[in-house]
């Protein structure tokens with residue numbers, strides 16, 4: 331097709347030339363993300379891997395976070411988000427070596443960036459869309475009483491955060507309880523649960539971002555895991571049923 335050069339052909343040519351010179355060496359936009367700077371090592375063929383792409387999924391191995399096994403497709407925003415969600419689950423991560431995990435993580439993050447999503451946002455979006463767990467606000471007190479500690483934590487954190495909470499080693503948790511206040515640290519973050527005043531104070535970024543919607547972070551989840559099943563269960567049931575009376579706070 332012949333381009334319309336408008337009133338000022340020279341101007342138009344200059345613009346075109348300068349645009350072209352900037353992009354000549356770059357791959358076409360659609361291809362650019364396929365070869366980002368890679369970390370880690372591409373996963374080997376795995377016993378659980380696929381020999382061919384699943385039906386209705388891309389046939390090009392480059393469109394997968396794990397190309398040799400056709401796992402974790404990244405061709406669409408929703409698939410990139412699901413890849414992040416599934417690959418955040420410990421049982422899936424465990425199937426790869428550390429270097430392979432690095433590779434897959436960097437490919438997924440690259441895809442999320444390409445779809446203009448921060449890796450952290452991926453979790454929230456996936457949960458609000460596809461996770462059918464009830465929000466704490468929707469649970470009746472009878473239902474809350476029937477939940478065990480794992481279920482209470484999954485309601486309070488979401489599944490991916492709950493898995494990450496469990497993966498924080500015990501030696502990074504230091505808590506004590508006195509006068510109705512549980513306080514200390516998880517990793518480098520402050521934790522303070524005031525049972526009388528009904529205030530939880532904590533200072534990580536995830537907490538600050540989500541405390542208004544009363545979604546707990548992995549550190550607070552880890553704190554509950556550390557204080558003993560019976561006490562944690564009772565306390566979480568209390569927090570969920572008295573939800574409106576608790577304040578989630580940052581210092």
Ligand SMILES: [Zn+2]
Pocket residue numbers: 519532533534535536537547548549550
């Ligand atoms: Zn936190």
